[in-house]
């Protein structure tokens with residue numbers, strides 16, 4: 001919303017600032033945030049502790065109904081110390097259910113996930129963006145599915161499984177769900193109760209870091225896959241989990257049979273050529289900063305109090321894309337250095353190698 005100017009020189013200036021929709025919206029939001037006509041605001045209707053470090057927020061949205069497909073995610077914006085910060089979260093509820101649910105695992109030193117766990121209370125508000133993503137069911141369902149999931153990767157898969165059950169899917173659905181230890185299994189009782197009413201569903205809980213009676217132990221391997229899903233080549237596979245699991249599965253299951261989603265930045269670690277600091281000039285904001293060139297540009301700018309627009313923070317949404325006027329960056333996803341001329345870069349994937357000029 002524009003700032004209301006105190007002094008006008010021309011009527012057109014006044015009209016330009018007096019945007020009736022913005023003012024109406026502002027007044028409505030002052031009455032109650034959920035009355036907003038331009039933003040999707042959700043009130044936290046309940047909070048469930050799923051595991052020691054994972055919570056589900058049940059969200060009531062102000063719009064009629066937020067349309068989404070099972071498996072999609074949405075941007076969630078919270079205000080932390082006066083700054084609006086956005087992260088993406090998969091929707092763990094299914095489209096036929098009344099409320100929107102997100103299930104957030106606390107990450108060590110993570111800004112938003114810790115804020116969700118420590119600060120958000122019943123009745124608080126969060127802002128939601130449009131649901132998106134292609135980790136969804138195909139229009140024509142295959143006869144067999146395989147879901148390979150690690151940790152919080154269960155969230156979009158749980159939504160898909162509930163949807164398949166709701167559609168009375170009669171084919172075969174196999175879920176291989178990896179957790180470090182038994183206590184970290186998210187939706188353990190929900191998945192057990194889902195399989196009692198969904199005979200097509202076969203769930204295998206696997207623990208990587210402990211032996212526990214009734215549970216299989218081990219990491220994903222070809223031998224394990226051949227034992228648990230010998231017909232894997234006949235199945236459409238959905239994969240959601242950490243980078244190591246992604247790598248192991250992608251090495252075995254052909255890409256045309258695989259739909260995958262990653263919650264974590266998967267950056268190639270290559271060390272910087274030297275430990276010299278670099279000068280980064282922000283041409284639009286008329287600032288010059290000294291950065292270490294050790295983390296991504298997005299992280300280092302934020303560490304220095306500059307908050308460029310960002311969303312997924314892992315190269316998916318392109319919200320952080322900006323023009324590099326000059327200087328060399330390393331693309332940490334590809335592990336390659338840029339040319340020194342003008343080009344578009346993604347701040348969340350780029351590390352500064354030498355002095356830079358950025359158009360922000």
Ligand SMILES: Cc1cc2nc3c(=O)[nH]c(=O)nc-3n(C[C@H](O)[C@H](O)[C@H](O)COP(=O)(O)OP(=O)(O)OC[C@H]3O[C@@H](n4cnc5c(N)ncnc54)[C@H](O)[C@@H]3O)c2cc1C
Pocket residue numbers: 073087088089090091103104105106107108109110111112113114152155156261262263264265312313314316
């Ligand atoms: C499409 C998509 C869907 C997602 N769905 C979910 C979901 O359903 N549930 C959920 O809990 N998270 C989900 N995430 C991850 C989520 O968006 C955040 O990245 C996560 O909550 C961490 O944010 P933060 O602000 O706490 O950490 P940040 O402050 O952004 O990061 C702090 C540190 O944690 C590391 N880190 C960041 N994210 C992760 C991660 N996911 N795993 C391990 N280390 C990490 C960073 O490298 C950094 O060192 C999803 C991400 C994407 C892209």
Ligand code: FES
Pocket residue numbers: 309310311312313314315316317318319320321346347348349
């Ligand atoms: S924040 Fe999404 S691509 Fe960088």
